[in-house]
Amino acid sequence: MTPKQIVPEFHVCGQMDDVALAEAAAAGFRAVICARPDGEEPGQLAASDAAALADTLGMAFVHIPVTPGTYAEADVARMRSVLDSLPGPVLGYCRSGTRAATLWALAQAGRLPPETITALASAAGFDVSGQRARFTAPADAGTPGAPKTYDVVIVGGGAAGIATASSLLKRRPSLAIAVIEPAECHYYQPGWTMVGAGVFKPETTRVPMGAVMPERVTWVRQAAAGFRPQSKEVALADGSSLRYRVLVAAPGLRLAWEAIPGLPEALGRHGVTSNYRFDLAPYTYRLASTVKAGRALFTQPAMPIKCAGAPQKAMYLSCDIWRDAGVLPRMEVEFHNAGGVLFGVPTYVPALMEYVERYGIDLNFGSTLVAVDGEARVATFERKGSDGGTERVERGFDMLHAVPPQKPLDVIAASPLAGAGGWIEVDPATLRHVRHPDIFALGDATNTPNAKTAAAARKQAPVVAVNVLAALEGKAPAARYDGYGSCPLTVERGKIVLAEFGYGGALLPTFPRWILDGTRPTRLAWFLKDRMLPPIYWHAMLKGREWLCRPEPISPVKEAA
Numbered sequence: 001m002t003p004k005q006i007v008p009e010f011h012v013c014g015q016m017d018d019v020a021l022a023e024a025a026a027a028g029f030r031a032v033i034c035a036r037p038d039g040e041e042p043g044q045l046a047a048s049d050a051a052a053l054a055d056t057l058g059m060a061f062v063h064i065p066v067t068p069g070t071y072a073e074a075d076v077a078r079m080r081s082v083l084d085s086l087p088g089p090v091l092g093y094c095r096s097g098t099r100a101a102t103l104w105a106l107a108q109a110g111r112l113p114p115e116t117i118t119a120l121a122s123a124a125g126f127d128v129s130g131q132r133a134r135f136t137a138p139a140d141a142g143t144p145g146a147p148k149t150y151d152v153v154i155v156g157g158g159a160a161g162i163a164t165a166s167s168l169l170k171r172r173p174s175l176a177i178a179v180i181e182p183a184e185c186h187y188y189q190p191g192w193t194m195v196g197a198g199v200f201k202p203e204t205t206r207v208p209m210g211a212v213m214p215e216r217v218t219w220v221r222q223a224a225a226g227f228r229p230q231s232k233e234v235a236l237a238d239g240s241s242l243r244y245r246v247l248v249a250a251p252g253l254r255l256a257w258e259a260i261p262g263l264p265e266a267l268g269r270h271g272v273t274s275n276y277r278f279d280l281a282p283y284t285y286r287l288a289s290t291v292k293a294g295r296a297l298f299t300q301p302a303m304p305i306k307c308a309g310a311p312q313k314a315m316y317l318s319c320d321i322w323r324d325a326g327v328l329p330r331m332e333v334e335f336h337n338a339g340g341v342l343f344g345v346p347t348y349v350p351a352l353m354e355y356v357e358r359y360g361i362d363l364n365f366g367s368t369l370v371a372v373d374g375e376a377r378v379a380t381f382e383r384k385g386s387d388g389g390t391e392r393v394e395r396g397f398d399m400l401h402a403v404p405p406q407k408p409l410d411v412i413a414a415s416p417l418a419g420a421g422g423w424i425e426v427d428p429a430t431l432r433h434v435r436h437p438d439i440f441a442l443g444d445a446t447n448t449p450n451a452k453t454a455a456a457a458r459k460q461a462p463v464v465a466v467n468v469l470a471a472l473e474g475k476a477p478a479a480r481y482d483g484y485g486s487c488p489l490t491v492e493r494g495k496i497v498l499a500e501f502g503y504g505g506a507l508l509p510t511f512p513r514w515i516l517d518g519t520r521p522t523r524l525a526w527f528l529k530d531r532m533l534p535p536i537y538w539h540a541m542l543k544g545r546e547w548l549c550r551p552e553p554i555s556p557v558k559e560a561a
Contacts, residue, residue: 025057031086037065067210069219080107101126153244157181160250160443163461166544196284197317266374293330294398309487319359336367423447430477451485479551496525
C-alpha cells in the first residue's frame with residue numbers, strides 16, 4: 001500500500017485488503033473511506049469486513065459506494081460531511097483511487113478555487129478536470145432545471161459506447177463525458193453462441209455495468225427519450241436533458257420478438273430457444289444435448305441483423321453435438337433463411353457448404369418464420385413462390401432456434417437522426433451524421449452496410465474517437481472506417497471459418513494466409529474465439545487499448561496539377 005497525498009488531511013490509494021488496512025493504521029491514519037461498491041471483482045474485501053477490521057485497528061470507517069462515473073450529489077454531500085467530522089488524517093480508496101480522489105475534489109467545490117482543486121489532485125496523479133464544471137457554479141445555475149453541458153454525450157453503454165468513451169479518454173483524459181445507459185448489466189454477446197454449445201458458462205458473459213464504465217465519465221442511469229440537434233440536447237426519460245458539444249449515438253437495435261406471433265410466449269419452453277438472449281442460450285445447449293431424434297428448425301430473418309452468421313453457428317454446433325452423440329442420422333435439420341444465400345460474402349460459402357452436406361442440412365432460402373405455436377410445436381413459414389407470390393408452410397419441430405426481426409429503437413426511428421428505415425444516417429467512412437456535423441454514430445443503430453458485430457464496433461470506436469476530437473476543435477474528420485466486420489463461423493467444436501470482410505464484401509484478413517486461412521475451418525481460429533477474443537473484449541476493447549484496430553487516417557486529397 002502506497003497512499004498518495006492530496007492534502008495533509010486526505011490521502012488516497014487503490015483497493016485495500018486486511019494487510020493494507022493494518023499498514024494504514026500503523027502509518028497513523030485515523031479514518032478510512034471506501035468509495036467502491038462490493039462485488040466489483042472476485043476476491044475484493046467486502047466493506048463490512050473492512051469496517052470490522054478498521055474498528056479493531058482503532059480507525060473509523062465510512063462506505064460511500066460509487067459506481068464509476070456517477071458521483072451523485074448525495075454521495076458528494078456525504079463525502080463533504082464525513083470529511084468535516086472524521087478524525088484525520090483520512091485515507092480514501094477504491095479500485096484505483098480515482099473515485100476516492102474525485103469524491104474529495106467534488107466535496108471541495110465552493111471551498112477551494114477550481115484551479116487549486118485540479119492542481120492538488122493532479123499532483124497526486126489524478127486527473128479530475130472532467131468534473132471541472134461542478135467545481136464552480138455553472139453559467140446557467142440561475143436557471144432552475146437548466147441542463148448540464150458535456151464535451152461529449154454518448155448514448156449507449158454497450159460495446160460501441162464504452163469502447164468509444166475509453167478511446168476518447170485515452171487520447172484526452174480531461175474530456176467531460178456523459179454516458180446515457182439505463183441497464184445495470186453489460187453483456188459479452190458474442191459469447192452466447194458458445195454458451196449455446198456448452199463451451200462457455202453464461203455468467204462469464206455478464207458483468208455489472210459499473211465494472212466496464214470508465215471511471216472518468218458521468219454515468220447517467222436512465223434512457224434517452226429524444227434528440228434535439230438544433231439545441232444540442234438529449235432528452236432523458238425523467239423529463240430532464242443533457243447538452244453536448246458533440247454527440248455519439250451508440251444505442252444498439254431492438255430484437256422484435258413480438259413481430260412473430262406466438263414466439264414470445266413459446267421462448268424457453270416447448271423446444272423453442274434462441275442464442276440471441278442471455279437467458280435462453282443455456283436452453284439451446286440443453287435441447288441440443290437432450291433431443292435424440294426428430295426435426296430441428298433454425299431460422300434467420302431478413303437483414304439487417306446482429307451477426308448474420310449467428311443463426312447458422314447455432315445450427316452447426318448443435319449438429320456437432322448430435323454427431324458426437326451418434327444421433328445425427330435420426331435428426332432432420334432444416335435451415336430457413338429469409339435471404340437468398342447461405343452467407344453474404346461468397347468466398348466463405350464453399351467451406352460452409354461442406355458442413356451443410358456433412359450434417360445433412362436441408363437449406364430453405366426465401367423462407368421467413370411468421371408464426372409459432374409452442375404447445376403444438378408447429379412453426380409457420382412464408383415462402384416466395386416461383387411466380388412471385390407467397391405461400392405459407394407449417395413445419396412441426398422438436399427443437400426450434402428462432403432469430404427475430406431486428407429494428408431500430410423507436411426513440412431513434414422517430415428522431416431527426418434517422419434516415420431510411422429508421423437507422424441513424426451517417427457517412428459510412430467517417431461515421432459522422434450526414435446532416436448534423438456535431439453528431440457521430442456507430443454500432444448496430446447506423447445505416448452503414450457493414451456486418452453488425454462487436455468486431456465492427458471495435459474498429460469503429462477509435463475512428464469515432466479521432467473524429468470527435470477533430471470536431472471539438474472545429475476540424476474535419478481525420479480517420480476513416482473501411483467497413484471491417486468479423487464473423488467467426490463455428491462449424492464444429494474446435495474449428496472455425498473466420499470470415500473477415502469490409503464494405504462490398506472485400507476480404508480484410510487480420511493475419512497472413514500462411515498463418516490463418518480464414519476461408520477454411522481451422523483450430524487456430526477456434527483458439528482465437530475460445531481463448532483470445534473474450535480477454536481482448538474485456539481488457540483491450542472496453543479499456544481503449546486499440547490492439548490491431550488503430551484508426552486509418554484519411555489521406556489528403558491531392559490537388560490536380
